[in-house]
Amino acid sequence: MAFHIATLILLGLDAALGAVLPPPWANPKLNPCATQPGGWQLLYWPPDGKCYKIFKTGYPCSNDMELSPSPTKSGEQKFSAECRCPPMKAQSARDGKCYDLYSRGPCEKGFYFAPDTNYTDDNSKRLWGVCTQSRPCPGPNEIFWPRDGRCYHKLTKGPCPKGQLLTTDPDLIPQCRCNKHRELRDYRYSDNQCYQHFTRGPCREKGHLFLPDRTCGCHSFLPHFHDDTRLCYEIGTIGPCNSGENYQLHPETRRGTCQCKAGYVRYANTSSCFRPFTQGPCAVGEFLINSTTCIAQPCPRGHLYFLPQDKCYRIGTRGPCRKGRIVTFDFDTRPSLDGISYNGVCSCEKDVYDNNCDEEEITECSKSDGMVWYRKRCYKLYAQGPCPKVRVGMRGLVNVFLDIPGR
Structure with missing residues (x-):
């Protein structure tokens, strides 16, 4: 629902700026319901010839679907309505119901419910889902994240929002969570959010990291300790280093040092990598x-x-x-x-x-x-080509497909 409210707000703002025309279903020639008060929020339902509010969940749809605009062709183009799954859900061909994408949904254990990219319908924007087998990860403590097809270490932030860590549910479906259960207990801070150990996490003092005892601190015996600044930095970040460097563990001393990023070289024994x-x-x-x-x-x-x-x-x-x-x-x-x-x-x-x-x-x-x-x-170079449109200040701009200058 929040998604649809935001969409309608943006439409209103864009219309106020003169950037976007009213939606097609607000045209009485295309949508019979548009003549009624608030008609731009109403859609025509052919089975009973009545008007219903757009994005309404439940009747005339099933309880797990919402009413969405759909162009129909019967002599002339008109806008009516069809029942579709809400955002971040898809319909299963097995039982016709809607399930959360990337959940287990109607699938067997070891599978997750993903968008069916092989199915397309020019006359409908209905999204179908299909059971997809989870891909194994190379590391024993890694979790496959189906949204981007990558593997991340368990109980790290990985692809999760701030304050949550990556884990799995009882069906082995990857989840971003923070709770008081045993697995996440030691990662939970007093602000009721979870943070990865040895990262900046909730710590506000410069050079302090979130430690396994759920406190913020820095100790000289930690490999994250930097001798020159007497502070601790996350491994894999820029830390106290220069551009082109990362703060990494030295392969011999196992202490944090500034090293060139992968694929970079240190120029002429200077402190800069390119x-x-x-x-x-x-x-x-x-x-x-x-x-x-x-x-x-x-x-x-x-x-x-x-x-x-x-x-x-x-x-x-x-x-x-x-x-x-x-x-x-x-x-x-x-x-x-x-x-x-x-x-x-x-x-x-x-x-x-x-x-x-x-x-x-x-x-x-x-x-x-x-x-x-x-x-x-x-x-053609320097045209939009395959590049997506972007939006800045709610006015449409276009990315440009570029060659490398000077070649």
Whole structure:
């Protein structure tokens, strides 16, 4: 219900700003109920010819469904209503009922209820669910989180909101929880929220961590203790370190030290680490290739650099890659943090490129200036392309599909 209230508020605000027109079902030509008082909140129900309030749970729907707008085509387009599951729920084909997504729902033990991505219906926005088997994790104390397909350590914050930790229910379905039960008791603070041990957690004093005795403190015998500042920092965070570094356990001393992030190199024995193939400490028009060397950026626009061949290849072509793979961006590099990367990699990743790259299609795409092969299609650079729309200040903006400047 809160979701729908927020939606209606945003519609009202956007309308006040002149950014969004009234919803289609507010048009009397499309919705017979729109002529009634408050008609923009009413939908026409064909079985009895009556009007009912939008997003109403229960009659004329079943108790687990709500009334939602649905375009129908019978001679001319009209808006009526259909019964659909509320947000974050889906309908099961087994019994027609609605169940929470990512719960056990109607599934057997070891399975969870997930959106059925193989089913589509152009005439309905009804969401169906399907029982999906949980994926095993490599670590013995890890939990698979189906919402993002990743594994996280049990009793850590993982993907959970602040004050909750990752665990499982009796059906082994992952849950974010904080309660007084034995498993979570030692993680529960006096504010009735749960925090991962040896993190900042609820601690307000600088350099203090949340300890297993449920207090905030810092001790010199902890591996998190930093000798220079005499404070404690979370392992894996930037801590007292410089840009490009993380506070990590030293492999020999098992004490926290500032080390380069994975994939970074320390430049010329300085205290700064940079991502290779970005500008880093180099002059404009150059990029770093190792801990001591900057070279002039050699690639023309739309090309990426391969160090073993000391050569540039156009994005989306086979280049130096083996059959079935193509030249792509280094998606591990984050331009907003690391800078623009000129590193080329050979890839054919699922959901990014075809599993079996069609070299002929890719080559044809690359013949046109300003075009690049991405997610099984040819797109024009600097247009919206496959990028989603974003909203800023409740007015629509568009992300732009960018190439790397200067290439």
